[in-house]
Amino acid sequence: MKDNKDVTIYDIAKKLNLSSSTISRALKDHKSISEKTISRVKKTAQEMGYRPNILAASLRSKNTKTIGVLVPTISQPFISSLISGIEITAQKAGYNVIITQSHDSYQEEVNKTKTLYNSRVSGVVCSLAMQTQNTSHFQQFLNKNIPIVFVDRVPKNFNTYKVMINNYTAGFKATEHLIFKGCKRIAHFYAGSEFGNLYSERKRGYLHALKKHHLPIDKELIIYLNEVTYEEGKRASHILLDLKNPPDGIFSLNDTTGVAAIQVAKKRGIKVPQDLAIIGFNNDPISHIIDPSLSTITNPAIKMGKTSAKIILKHFDSTEKNDIAEITFLNTEVLARESSNKINFKIS
Known part of the structure; x- marks a missing residue:
């Protein structure tokens, strides 16, 4: 029976008789490690089937590099184009995207916000469910300085980023x-x-x-x-x-x-x-x-998606977090x- 245990940097260090800190730096191409050692460490890591624990690293940095997307349903062409725009921009910046659906149900929307919050997403893009009349379930994100961008279907009275047409x-x-x-x-x-x-x-x-x-x-x-x-x-x-x-x-x-x-x-x-x-x-x-x-x-669904993702990325780069009641209007014809x-x- 095969051992399904993940290979760690400690396993690589033991095999190569090096310290775990040296292995860690070598895997990151640190300038303090020689090219010969870096090559040796990476080759051994590949042979042993080592996978970096991205989740653990992201939790240490408090940025999972994941954008949560909550939409009514992905079956609508407009929504699928919106998601495509979000993914294009997120992937270019090294971010992953988690897609969830409310199916236009308020209760499902509440449940999915809990799922995204517990998944420790870095930001949220949401198009509201048709039934939604109360957005208090989104406050948990703002309390943790997790940016929210409402797109297309946006609430009238919730101060956060919004991307929409007029x-x-x-x-x-x-x-x-x-x-x-x-x-x-x-x-x-x-x-x-x-x-x-x-x-x-x-x-x-x-x-x-x-x-x-x-x-x-x-x-x-x-x-x-x-x-x-x-x-x-x-x-x-x-x-x-x-x-x-x-x-x-x-x-x-x-x-x-x-x-x-x-x-x-x-x-x-x-x-x-x-x-x-x-x-x-x-x-x-x-x-x-x-x-x-x-x-x-x-x-402009794709542009809405791209704009929403860019706002989240810009939020992380900005030193000022106070002015989040920004509304972006896109043109129609x-x-x-x-x-x-x-x-x-x-x-x-």
């Missing part, structure tokens, strides 16, 4: 795009709680655009989604199209539900965009594939495609 402006742009295409009755898919500022800000932008262009606000055209899923998009679309006076435009909160709206409309014999113009959000791959292609708002390509006309 959701109000994005919601305004999306709605005004439909208005410029001739829509008079514009519906909106809405989700989340008022605690977070993502969907509530998009809704605020939607309402402001209607007011600016003197269009009526009809509450029956604002449909709340329990989840930001395809099935919920279908349900909401049927509700809207069953109305006595259905909408001629839909501003959807993401591309998945926007695609659902297109497919429901087509099955019901409603022409998109001639009878119903639709715009989504995020510029997911599915927005290109659907027929007609879905107009959307760009949401309208990508006009076939689903909103109605007759253009000018609004003065």
Whole structure:
């Protein structure tokens, strides 16, 4: 039976008849050790199957070089791109990434923050669960000077780093795009709680655009989604199209539900965009594939991820730890495609 015990520097020292401190310095290419000894030590270490205990070393330095990531679900294209951006930046700096999911459950989010805290992560990047209305479970990180960056779905009242788009402006742009295409009755898919500022800000932008262009606000055209899923998009679309006076435009909160709206409309014999113009959000791959292609708002997920990781790395390099209420806004734009390509006309 093989001995599964890890080889230590003491085992190498015993074999080479050297001190453990000499072995340690040689493995680190210390200038006090000769090149001949360094080569001999490294060769022996490799032959014996030695693995450095990175965790123990990181705990001694109080920096595990690990970034914890907590997101609603990795199955969404936006989230997977966000994670990719975090990993690209973290790996370049020699950091590892631990990825956890809340599945949009507040209790799961609480549980996963405990897991990350107990794993002694150096920093946290989090996009809040849809159910979350209390962020006290994140305070444990700040108490230990562990930086937190909230990204995309961020809380309104928690002083820490935040990376996001201006959701109000994005919601305004999306709605005004439909208005410029001739829509008079514009519906909106809405989700989340008022605690977070993502969907509530998009809704605020939607309402402001209607007011600016003197269009009526009809509450029956604002449909709340329990989840930001395809099935919920279908349900909401049927509700809207069953109305006595259905909408001629839909501003959807993401591309998945926007695609659902297109497919429901087509099955019901409603022409998109001639009878119903639709715009989504995020510029997911599915927005290109659907027929007609879905107009959307760009949401720079990879850049969000890279920016979030850079903020954590910068936090460790900075001597000043007081100003952590930093908000970074990234730009968005309208990508006009076939689903909103109605007759253009000018609004003065």
